[in-house]
Amino acid sequence: MRETPQPSNLDPLVLHTIRCIGFASLQRIAATAGLSEPETESQLLDLAVAGLVTRVPGHFGGWGLTEAGRTKDAELIASELAAAGTREALTEAYGRFLVLNPELLDLCTAWQTIPGDGTLKMNDHSDSGYDARVLYRFVEFHARAGVVCSELATALPRFERYALRLGDAITRSKFGDLDYVTDSPASYHSVWFQLHEDLLSTLGIPRF
Numbered sequence: 748m749r750e751t752p753q754p755s756n757l758d759p760l761v762l763h764t765i766r767c768i769g770f771a772s773l774q775r776i777a778a779t780a781g782l783s784e785p786e787t788e789s790q791l792l793d794l795a796v797a798g799l800v801t802r803v804p805g806h807f808g809g810w811g812l813t814e815a816g817r818t819k820d821a822e823l824i825a826s827e828l829a830a831a832g833t834r835e836a837l838t839e840a841y842g843r844f845l846v847l848n849p850e851l852l853d854l855c856t857a858w859q860t861i862p863g864d865g866t867l868k869m870n871d872h873s874d875s876g877y878d879a880r881v882l883y884r885f886v887e888f889h890a891r892a893g894v895v896c897s898e899l900a901t902a903l904p905r906f907e908r909y910a911l912r913l914g915d916a917i918t919r920s921k922f923g924d925l926d927y928v929t930d931s932p933a934s935y936h937s938v939w940f941q942l943h944e945d946l947l948s949t950l951g952i953p954r955f
Contacts, residue, residue, distance in 0.1 A: 759823040760905070761790040762799060762812070766820045767945045770803075770811040775932055779941070781908055824949050833902040834950070840898035841946050847892055848943065854888060855929050855936050857881045872925060882920060885928065885935065889917045896942075903949070912938045 764780040765771065771779075777787035791810055794800040799816035803809060812820065828834055858881050860867040861874060872878055893910060900907035916935040919927040929936040947954055 758790045759820070759827070761787060762794060762816060762820050763824060763945075763948075765800060765810060765812050766817065766948055767941045770809050771932075772809045776810060778933065779912075781911075821948070821951075825951065827905075828903065828949060831903055837899065837902040837946075838950060840895055840902060841950060843895045843898070844943070844946060847888070847895060848939075850888060851892075851936070851939055854881065854885055857884070858928050878925070882928070886917060886921065889913060889935075892939075899942075899946075906942075906945070909938060909942045909945075913942075 760780050761776065761782070764776055768775065768779055773784060773788055773791065776791070777784045780787060782790075791800060791802070794816065795802060798813060799819050800810050801813050803811070828837065858878075859870055861870040861877055870877070892913065896906065896910035896913065900910060912933065913935060916927045916931075916933060916938055920935065927934050931937065944954075946952075
């Protein structure tokens with residue numbers, strides 16, 4: 748059986764971006780990867796010809812990995828980590844990420860809910876004082892998360908983009924764009940989740 752030829756200009760960044768964020772639109776893939784939409788689309792078309800990604804058309808359509816694409820991505824990132832020789836450093840930084848992870852999840856819960864009458868109810872963000880207190884905790888958290896992100900980027904440079912994206916989300920949130928806390932695809936919570944997924948896949952750790 749003939750193997751599908753791999754594109755000579757295959758960009759592992761685009762393939763791995765889809766691996767970390769899941770099925771997504773061209774616009775979201777480009778924004779997440781930090782590439783232009785035309786450049787991203789060109790890469791996606793090459794990956795599709797190679798059988799590594801597939802596209803669902805329509806308003807709610809997008810791009811996703813095939814099984815071959817998932818396998819190829821695992822091969823590429825394993826080779827990247829082996830070439831860098833920084834598995835131990837990345838593993839240690841991941842351990843510090845895991846210490847922060849429960850705190851981030853608690854902060855997201857605090858943002859999405861608010862105490863009232865002895866129970867928690869959905870936060871409609873009408874209490875600006877409450878939101879300000881939770882957002883202050885996010886800012887404080889981000890300062891500590893930045894240290895871990897720096898360690899990750901030192902181990903593998905492609906992790907540097909997470910620090911930039913988390914910083915952008917926290918800045919937008921501070922200036923009143925509250926969707927960037929937990930609700931936007933580019934929110935702090937979403938980027939943190941993608942970072943976790945990236946760490947798991949890079950280190951070859953199953954999520955469950």
